[in-house]
Amino acid sequence: MSLMMYDGAIQNVIDAFTQLPGIGPKGAQRIAFYLLTADETQVATLASSITNLKEKVKFCNICGNVTETNPCLICRDPRRDKSTICVVEEPKDIMSIERTGLYGGEYHVLGGAINPMSDIGPNDLRIRELLNRLHGDTVQEIILALDPNIEGEATTTYLVRLLSPLGIKITRLASGLPVGSDLEYADEITLGRALTGRLNANPYANAEE
């Protein structure tokens, strides 16, 4: 008998983990054997964290961020600047921007980007919800912080056209060289963006264009 698979329970764990992003069959096998000898509490915590996830986590009615309260912690926080909305593709992008510690405004999650190949058009994104937040004159600036790829660019272009008539200031994240990188290894598009978007190196002359 050539035994190519494990007995039921181990194979079930391997199969379930192999379906997760970034985990292959070898990694899943390693995890299964790790769990087999791991502390009971750790295994129980892992299983219950997964079960609780879908029950507890909702999406914020205002910004679309993941949250356990509605509205989310950011939308409810009176210290956040209500005059600026930063538009991102996914909830995890909010975490990335929060980690910079440089932004104190609100967010709006689109839930993706325009992608004709995957049949995702403007109507599949939370664009109507964004427009609803722009009534009145609370919002002074919209920062488009989409991924710097084809889909993100297409969505940025679409939103700039849609939002420009409203007379609200629309900005986008700067493209350029990543900090700590090497000019030699920069691709020509990134280097081109860094060149056209060059800043005055004299800090005293840099205030307002």
Added chain:
Amino acid sequence: MSLMMYDGAIQNVIDAFTQLPGIGPKGAQRIAFYLLTADETQVATLASSITNLKEKVKFCNICGNVTETNPCLICRDPRRDKSTICVVEEPKDIMSIERTGLYGGEYHVLGGAINPMSDIGPNDLRIRELLNRLHGDTVQEIILALDPNIEGEATTTYLVRLLSPLGIKITRLASGLPVGSDLEYADEITLGRALTGRLNANPYANAEE
């Protein structure tokens, strides 16, 4: 407010997955968001596979392999050759050897290798259980299939000394160039082993030394 962590349930999943081998915080975040939008059934299957693992999986009383029945499927299989025992470090090594499709004998899992740095000596391995299987003259050959690293070599040397007096044939896996590799990139120890262990290239002259 600078929000550096997610709300409870998402952060719990990220924390639990970050503790697994081969998964970092970014990979765990990716999995958490994947699970958030994944099919209910898939998420439930993942959680229950983890819960069932420890309950159902035992170790075979004879060979030490992971199993849901005792003895395990291999030890119970009458078609397996009882005269040969292949000694491995971990249950997952059995799967690797089974995948070759070239072995029809039995196995014995040591549960690790001798490693003074981690305070693992011969008494921490299933060596007494191995000796118990060698009573009578059923077993004709013991194949030592330990990892080709320092700990595996130390354990192999120890077992050769221990088992030699029993008069049973003791063999070990061949060291040499991995198939599909390049001579130029082989390390000198592997290449040295391939050289000293060279085989007669004439298949008709290769039968028995």
